[in-house]
Amino acid sequence: MxxxxxxxxxxxxxxxxxxxxxxxxxxxxxxxxxxxxxxxxxxxxxxxxxxxxxxxxxxxxxxxxxxxxxxxxxxxxxxxxxxxxxxxxxxxxxxxxxxxxxxxxxxxxxxxxxxxxxxNQEVEQEWKKLKPEQQAVLSITLTTLDKAFKSVLENHPLPYEDFRETSEKIMTIIEKGDVKGVLDAVKEHDSYTFVHSLRVGIFLSMFMERLAGFNREDIMTLTSGGIIHDVGKAKTPLKILNKPGSFEPEEWREMKNHVDYTVEILKKTPGIPAPVMEIAWCHHEKLDGSGYPRGLKGDEISVLARMSAIADVYVALTDKRVYKPGFPPEKALEMMRNPGHLDQALVTEFAAIISELYGITIP
Ligand SMILES: [Fe+2]
Ligand SMILES: [Fe+2]
Known part of the structure; x- marks a missing residue:
């Protein structure tokens, strides 16, 4: 600590x-x-x-x-x-x-x-040992999210072009096989929202790339959606955001509000593509209807929303938080074998990406 x-x-x-x-x-x-x-x-x-x-x-x-x-x-x-x-x-x-x-x-x-x-300065100093493209991803994501958080707090439109530029750089390191170095480099960084958003963006990007039917432009849009998905958390009080374990009903309501805060700012931002809105709005929906904010069920939840939920849950489970260490990937994937919440066919696809990335066998 x-x-x-x-x-x-x-x-x-x-x-x-x-x-x-x-x-x-x-x-x-x-x-x-x-x-x-x-x-x-x-x-x-x-x-x-x-x-x-x-x-x-x-x-x-x-x-x-x-x-x-x-x-x-x-x-x-x-x-x-x-x-x-x-x-x-x-x-x-x-x-x-x-x-x-x-x-x-x-x-x-x-x-x-x-x-x-x-x-975080010491951790960021270590980034200088990485390849220039990897360093660029880390610094541009940090700056873009910083700007975005400020926009949310001041109720200004998001710098969407910056997110596209960030996504372009993320896709390049994925294509070159350099993404693992970036994921390792943020392990000790303690800005939760930065690390969480970057990791969701990366994993969603890899997930989209694995499934046929998305072209490069699509993937770039969806990667941006991944990085943006939780910007509304800028308005969530830190004592709630960093609270370990169970919430009081009032706190849980406030925690869930981050989705509305994100949607609100996206509506205010011109040129936001529909899939970006979809990722932000639906990444906490669950197949059995127990998710939020709308409690959508089964077929009401699009494939894109299901994929976002998988990337988000995996990242949340493996994220290191102030109150818990991150679960190892194998354990996280085991916990995601919950058909009531996540689309299991898609979880299997996602597990294959993780298995390849870390060279681990997933049962
Ligand atoms: Fe969220
Ligand atoms: Fe999230």
Whole structure:
């Protein structure tokens, strides 16, 4: 689990930030002053240190200087937290090796976005070892989803052209046999929606390619649908999105609303092809009618919707979440042998793709 050190002389500020980080699944430790922070940072490598500037005793600058001198967290990212963002303080903090600044009181969404960016930096650095086409897929998907999430929150149309460009790049790495490297590279990335959406896009693309009858243009559209399918989750509160296990009825309703949020923004976006809408609207429908949002049954669920449900369920089961490790592919496919929910003939086709990709035997 990723670990953050919170350094602040205010008890309230420390517990507020700790609660905020917990929603993202980050573990945190805290120090009320610079001296204790230096001791903790010397002993343990934190993925990020949040350092208040105005503290009695050693201030944030002096503390940062000492952390940088030696110890386990010597090279950790340090984000300064302050009530005043004057140019002089910013310049001083950057010169001492801080990576960023956040001004109190802050918006928790923007704050967590920044935190996640720095925490994922190490994983993203590793991407530089990949082939240029693989790196391009990862960075363009990250940027496109970032933009899309912002659009959802601001109620603006989605950047659909960017999704098409992203899909084109995904299809190229699949065609060249380079897709496994990309799937491996996101294993340790903790931005759930980015990893989940990219993986659904990839698996749906491979699924479509396997079944006859789709041309390249079709597959590109459907790959875009896969990456877009959950953008409405931008509006789902993190405490619900990252909640382990069972939901209260009200929370479950809110969780299910992500489908409506996605459909709403797609309707607002000109030029969205019907299959993209279909994937977003129907990927949680189940053959026995127990799915959502419409509770469609049997033949009412199109082949495309059935395929989307399979890709989505497989990815959800194998996704690593803040509250669970991902299931191995064999176990996930075994759990998908549920004729009430998923089309079993299509699950068999899908299992063949997974078996080929990972070189594993599926019973
Ligand atoms: Fe969904
Ligand atoms: Fe999903």
């Amino acid at each position: 990723k670990s953050v050190l919170i350094v602040d002389d205010s008890d309230d500020a420390r517990s507020l930030v700790a609660a905020c980080l917990k929603k993202m699944g980050y573990e945190s430790e805290s120090a009320p002053d610079g001296t204790q922070a230096i001791e903790l940072a010397a002993r343990k490598k934190y993925d990020l240190i949040l350092l208040d500037i105005e503290m009695p005793g050693l201030d944030g600058f002096q503390t940062l200087e000492r952390i940088r001198e030696a110890g386990a967290s010597q090279n950790s990212n340090v984000m300064m937290v302050t009530a005043h963002s004057d140019k002089e303080s910013v310049a001083k903090a950057i010169a001492l090796g801080a990576c960023d600044f956040v001004v109190k009181p802050f918006d928790s969404g923007q704050f967590l976005h920044k935190v996640s960016r720095y925490i």
